[in-house]
Amino acid sequence: MKITLIRPNIGRLGDVPYFDEGRMEPLQLGLLAAMCPADWEVRLVDDRCEHIPFDEPTDLVAITVEVFTARRAYEISEQYRTRGVRVVLGGFHPTLIPEEAALYADAIVIGDAEPVWSQVLADAKACNLQSRYDGYTGKVxxxxxxxxxxxxxxxxxxxxxxxxxxxxxxxxxxxxxxxxxxxxxxxxxxxxxxxxxxxxxxxxxxxxxxxxxxxxxxxxxxxxxxxxxxxxxxxxxxxxxxxxxxxxxxxxxxxxxxxxxxxxxxxxxxxxxxxxxxxxxxxxxxxxxxxxxxxxxxxxxxxxxxxxxxxxxxxxxxxxxxxxxxxxxxxxxxxxxxxxxxxxxxxxxxxxxxxxxxxxxxxxxxxxxxxxxxxxxxxxxxxxxxxxxxxxxxxxxxxxxxxxxxxxxxxxxxxxxxxxxxxxxxxxxxxxxxxxxxxxxxxx
Ligand code: SF4
The missing domain is CATH 3.80.30.20 (tm_1862 like domain)
Structure with missing residues (x-):
């Protein structure tokens, strides 16, 4: 199984994608990657500095979404879903407005991902992805x-x-x-x-x-x-x-x-x-x-x-x-x-x-x-x-x-x-x- 983890860009300056020269490591995606079992191949893609490989085969896509990247995240999600790839959205924005995020995803994760991530992957592997996972946790x-x-x-x-x-x-x-x-x-x-x-x-x-x-x-x-x-x-x-x-x-x-x-x-x-x-x-x-x-x-x-x-x-x-x-x-x-x-x-x-x-x-x-x-x-x-x-x-x-x-x-x-x-x-x-x-x- 293969998962593609994506950190979306904010947007564009005219027709040119914004290139953030002060970008920092996407910590949350590094954590999701570390929680993937050994039989999952992980690819991390940062939309702020590289092209998204829409046509590269992948079994699942997970996108972290903040309010300023929501529009771009939904665009990316739609691109994958039209290719038949399942998409999970999580992060601040889907947690604060799940009814909106759910329109653009096969599954959303509410709250912190740690307690539910292994279940998301197991369900994806079994072709039984649920539409919503509630991940509030007391453990960072x-x-x-x-x-x-x-x-x-x-x-x-x-x-x-x-x-x-x-x-x-x-x-x-x-x-x-x-x-x-x-x-x-x-x-x-x-x-x-x-x-x-x-x-x-x-x-x-x-x-x-x-x-x-x-x-x-x-x-x-x-x-x-x-x-x-x-x-x-x-x-x-x-x-x-x-x-x-x-x-x-x-x-x-x-x-x-x-x-x-x-x-x-x-x-x-x-x-x-x-x-x-x-x-x-x-x-x-x-x-x-x-x-x-x-x-x-x-x-x-x-x-x-x-x-x-x-x-x-x-x-x-x-x-x-x-x-x-x-x-x-x-x-x-x-x-x-x-x-x-x-x-x-x-x-x-x-x-x-x-x-x-x-x-x-x-x-x-x-x-x-x-x-x-x-x-x-x-x-x-x-x-x-x-x-x-x-x-x-x-x-x-x-x-x-x-x-x-x-x-x-x-x-x-x-x-x-x-x-x-x-x-x-x-x-x-x-x-x-x-x-x-x-x-x-x-x-x-
Ligand atoms: S609630 Fe806490 S984190 Fe938010 S602005 Fe106030 S002091 Fe800062």
Whole structure:
């Protein structure tokens, strides 16, 4: 038996497929590959950098689907199904909107694949594939180590992706992670994570956790065990990490270079409206929190969300000034997106404010990074333009140069300087390139 595992691209720039030069290893597909029995031949295909071999014989196709790749994933699925090949769809998007994904698949996997994957393969082999498998689990990876050999030669960034935990206990209004995990959080045994790090050969690791500090006690256990490994690592974490000095000490001792942190907004009103609880403790426009992050020398990737009901043109410009003033190493200025299944989506739907018939991810008129709802204090077009302006100004050559001069973070060591100069030009290029991209590959 043969299975083809596919990571779809987002879409195209005009007639040309988008080529993501900052692509990372598809960890979830490496895990699925590792869970395939020995009598299954596995082929991993990354649509971001290689052609899909539609006419190559295969018994089963499995596609991981996120909201931004849904349109492309459905196109790929249709191509295979017209050739008589069975297709399984799984991941965030099919879990949040299974009734839609089921229209484009022979089977869908809801939630995590680990508990049901062997059953999916057994049923496929017996020509008895079920239409739906419910895979929620309390065990992340369940002792499985991904097949990293399948990543070779695909030009991924030289950083190893590893997952310690899944989920987050907060309930931010816009967050698809919170909707997917229903505020559940699960972590792997620390021994297993250490074994996985030791089994790979890179020194730079990205813990792809939704919130690496969601359970500080578990995080501390992990960080203690990382110290002797002498790796360097980055991850994603909530702002409240800064108030736990033991956690911060261990994080930095264990080799943390910095985290993606969701700042979202610099106003208390917007944060309250989003239910962004980890940012609200003793809110002082983050002055103390940023001071602590800098004391530890962390190179922060600050993520901002633009278009909340209290946002005005002026508040968005203030957000950019704030980010430049604090010389964050990286930053993202994201338009607030209504992800299906989130409280935000339900609220905007009830208020009649969703655009593109409420299905922007499939709509032929939607373009990447455009607003998909009616903001309260500006038009959707204004929000789209402002977000692009902020991204352009943040990524300008003068901004990149001026932000570099921070002795506590970006200039702290030669290694950190190298990180700064290696990734800022890359992110600038990718950010500006993607604006207005078509979702999917097929012309509308
Ligand atoms: S803290 Fe981050 S991961 Fe957790 S619910 Fe909020 S946005 Fe989502």
């Amino acid at each position: 990876q369940n002792g499985i180590l991904p097949r990293r050999d399948l990543y070779k030669g695909k030009g991924y960034l030289p950083i190893t992706l590893i997952q310690f935990s899944r989920g987050c206990r907060y309930a931010c209004e816009f967050c698809a992670i919170s909707a997917y995990f229903q505020q559940r959080y699960t972590s792997r045994p620390v021994d297993e994570v250490v074994r996985e790090i030791e089994a790979q050969d890179r020194q730079l690791v990205f813990f792809v956790d939704d919130n690496v500090v969601a359970d500080p006690a578990m995080s501390k256990q992990l960080f203690r065990r990382l110290i002797p490994l002498r790796i360097r690592w980055v991850s994603q974490g909530s702002m409240d990490m800064v108030w736990d000095s033991e956690l911060m000490d261990l994080m930095c001792e264990s080799g943390c270079l910095g985290n993606v942190i969701g700042f979202e907004s610099i106003t208390q009103e917007s944060l309250t409206g989003m239910n962004k609880a980890p940012n609200l403790k003793g809110f002082d426009r983050y002055e103390k929190a940023i001071q602590i992050l800098k004391q530890y020398g962390l190179q922060t990737w600050a993520a901002f969300t633009l278009g909340c009901d209290t946002d005005t043109r002026q508040s968005l410009y203030d957000t950019l000034d704030f980010a430049v003033h604090h010389k964050f190493t990286f930053a993202a200025f994201n338009v607030l997106m209504p992800y299906y299944g989130t409280p935000l989506y339900s609220k905007l739907a009830a208020q009649g404010r969703l655009l593109f018939d409420g299905r922007w991810w499939l709509h032929s008129g939607y373009r990447f990074n455009h607003a998909a709802f009616k903001p309260a204090q500006m038009s959707p077009e204004e929000l789209t333009e402002m977000a692009f302006e902020l991204r352009s100004r943040w990524n300008s050559a003068s901004s990149i140069l001026s932000r570099f001069f921070d002795l506590k973070t970006n200039m702290r060591t030669p290694y950190r300087m190298a990180i700064y100069w290696m990734y800022n030009p890359l992110f600038r290029k990718e950010t500006l390139k993607k604006q207005g991209m078509f979702l999917g590959m097929e012309p509308v």
